Amino acid sequence: QKEVEQNSGPLSVPEGAIASLNCTYSDRGSQSFFWYRQYSGKSPELIMFIYSNGDKEDGRFTAQLNKASQYVSLLIRDSQPSDSATYLCAVNIGNAGNMLTFGGGTRLMVKP
Amino acid sequence: EPEVTQTPSHQVTQMGQEVILRCVPISNHLYFYWYRQILGQKVEFLVSFYNNEISEKSEIFDDQFSVERPDGSNFTLKIRSTKLEDSAMYFCASSGDLAEAFFGQGTRLTVV
Numbered sequence: 001q002k003e004v005e006q007n008s009g010p011l012s013v014p015e016g017a018i019a020s021l022n023c024t025y026s027d028r029g030s031q032s033f034f035w036y037r038q039y040s041g042k043s044p045e046l047i048m049f050i051y052s053n054g055d056k057e058d059g060r061f062t063a064q065l066n067k068a069s070q071y072v073s074l075l076i077r078d079s080q081p082s083d084s085a086t087y088l089c090a091v092n093i094g095n096a097g098n099m100l101t102f103g104g105g106t107r108l109m110v111k112p
Numbered sequence: 113e114p115e116v117t118q119t120p121s122h123q124v125t126q127m128g129q130e131v132i133l134r135c136v137p138i139s140n141h142l143y144f145y146w147y148r149q150i151l152g153q154k155v156e157f158l159v160s161f162y163n164n165e166i167s168e169k170s171e172i173f174d175d176q177f178s179v180e181r182p183d184g185s186n187f188t189l190k191i192r193s194t195k196l197e198d199s200a201m202y203f204c205a206s207s208g209d210l211a212e213a214f215f216g217q218g219t220r221l222t223v224v
Contacts, residue, residue: 032211043203043215044155088155098143098211099168102155 002027004091006103014111021075021106025087026070033065034100035070036088044088048074079110114138115190116216118204124222126192133189133219135204144187145205145213146179148172155203194223 003026008032013019021035022032032051037046050056050063052074060073072091086105125131137144146158153185157178159169166179178190187206191198199222205213 006204012133034152034212036215043218046214049210090155092211098207098213099145099160099170100147100155100211100213101157104154111169 004103009107021074032092034090118216137206141206148200
């Protein structure tokens with residue numbers, strides 16, 4: 001069973017702080033990793049993807065991947081109340097069809 | 113900005129009835145997907161479709177489900193005989209060569 005695990009939260013941070021969201025995955029064959037944001041009642045919205053070990057930055061977001069530890073994280077700098085949402089980690093294990101396995105999500109609350 | 117569009121946004125159906133959920137993927141994308149999310153649970157993969165055939169499907173995607181690309185733009189999910197447990201948000205997604213999937217806004221299916 002290929003699993004993607006996330007702490008369900010809620011993770012509460014003050015406005016302007018760094019939010020750190022973590023994800024572990026079980027399949028060592030996993031090749032690409034994605035972070036989605038999902039507001040309540042809405043669809044997942046792609047924030048970032050990462051394929052290689054290390055860090056990848058895009059604006060206020062940084063994705064970090066450590067394949068040896070089977071760990072991927074998302075840092076959100078200068079957190080805003082509008083960042084309050086559930087953050088979904090998704091993993092592609094490289095099968096034909098590019099299917100994604102999702103974690104259960106971490107609920108982030110940014111307090112003004 | 114191109115987006116995945118889904119219709120209807122909400123469908124109510126009686127148990128045992130057939131439903132067809134419709135999607136228009138992003139026009140230059142190659143892979144099409146259906147995912148579902150039961151209220152309060154993870155996003156779950158159902159099926160992926162590439163080159164006019166199913167490329168991957170999950171255990172959820174049993175004989176009650178089928179997909180079709182009836183023309184150059186639409187992608188449909190049919191549930192032949194709906195059950196109460198089919199009630200969920202159904203998301204269509206599409207991606208290009210890589211696995212970054214973009215999701216539509218979803219169809220909320222309620223089986224009564």
